[in-house]
Amino acid sequence: MIDILVAGGGPAGLAAAIRAAGAGREVVVLEPRAAPVDKACGEGIMPSGVAALQALGVGVAGHDLRGIRYVEGHRSAEATFRGGTGLGVRRTELHAALHRRALELGVRIVPGKAGAVRQDDGSVSTAGLTARWLIAADGLHSPLRRELGLDRPGSAPRRYGLRRHYRVAPWTDFVEVHWSRRGEAYVTPLGDRLVGVAVLSRDRRSYEQHLSFFPALAGALRGLEAGPVRGAGPLRQDARSPRAGRVLLVGDAAGYVDALTGEGIALAMATASAAVACLTADRPEAYPARWARLTRRHRMLTQGLLAAARQPGIARLIVPAAHRLPRVFETAVRALQ
Structure with missing residues (x-):
């Protein structure tokens, strides 16, 4: 019998498989898509995530990130990471590196998708495979979370994300978060001539319409060679529990608050x-x-920041406050790294 079956071959599922194979367990990953898989995400990895990848023996090239910078108009505030750097890396590069490492360790990756789950005291089965344990890593809108009755309807306003790449030399080694009354734009350096720009908002608009709410950023990007737009959402997902019997939920499948603080991969x-x-x-x-x-800590800080951003009178004070209280801003950033 398989020791651990992993449903979902994204970063969370492959990390689980690599860790389990390194512990001497027989692991099978169930994934319907061929690697590497692209996804709409900010593509910035916090220092703790970089350290975790190194511990798994996963090496991936990217652009070193020194910290986080908040920007609104002419005001800005920045905080450097402590004890290490983050990494801006294309999602496809990250996925390919994790996939290679899993194969090196003998992980078997089977094309397919988890469906109905049956479990008893000693095993769990789905998609024609039986294992002692099942790790659900099937993403933000996890079908397994719904199948197991763990979905919890959310009452918070829905937020959506759109991401695009631009061929330009990065102008900073910080992740820049640009603020407006309509949402945020995240600029992540990814390589010598590649920058990712993601926009997050409650409003359903085109990427260009969202970008127009950040005039300085839109002006800097105007006329540049740009890639396709990818979207994701609604972002907020809640689970009643990260475990149901012999099934453990990891990554976004176990619940997700928002991309605002950039900790998804970590x-x-x-x-x-x-x-x-x-x-x-x-x-x-x-x-x-x-x-x-x-x-x-992530859930509390992200929920608090989101609550503030939803109040126009408070939202317009976020960047000025970070600018005037740099030590407080630095403490918050380092708490999340």
Whole structure:
């Protein structure tokens, strides 16, 4: 019997598979798409995520990130990371590197998609495969989360993201977050001549319409060679629990607040490793508490920042406050890194 079946071959699923294979477990990844898979994301990895990739033996090229900068009009505030750098890396490059590492360790990747789940005291089955444990890493709108009855309807306003790449030399080694009353734009350096720009908002508009709310940024990008636009959303997803019997949810499948603080990959690595650690220690019941501890700070800070951004009177004070209180801003950034 397979020790651990992983449903979803994105970063969270491949990280779980790599960790489990490194612990001597037989692992199979169920994934319907051929690697590498592109996705609309900010493509910035926090220092903790970079360290997690290194611990998995995954090397990937990208652009070093020194910190986070908030920008609104002529005001800005920046905070450097402490004890390491982040990394701006194309999603396809990251996925390809994780995929290679999984294959090097003997992980079997099977084309297919998880469907109905059957489980008993000793096994769990889906898509014609049976394992001792199933790790659900099937993304933001996880079909397995719904299948297991773990979806929790959210009441928060829906937010959506759009991302595009531009052929231009990065003008900074910070992730820039540009603020407006309509949302945020995230600029991530990805290579010598590549920059990713993602926009997040509650409004459903075209990418160009969103970008027009950031006049200085739009002016800097005007006329540049640009790639296709990719979208994602709604972003907020809640799960009743990250575990249902012999199924453990990791990454976005276990719940997602927002992309505002840029921790998606770092949290995917952390929760995937925690799930495998609990399984290899034969303590699956410990996973929900570990998941809560790993994600608590992110959830609290992101929810707080989102709540402030929804209030126009408060939102317009975010960048001025960060500018005037640099130590507070630096503390917040380092708490999330």
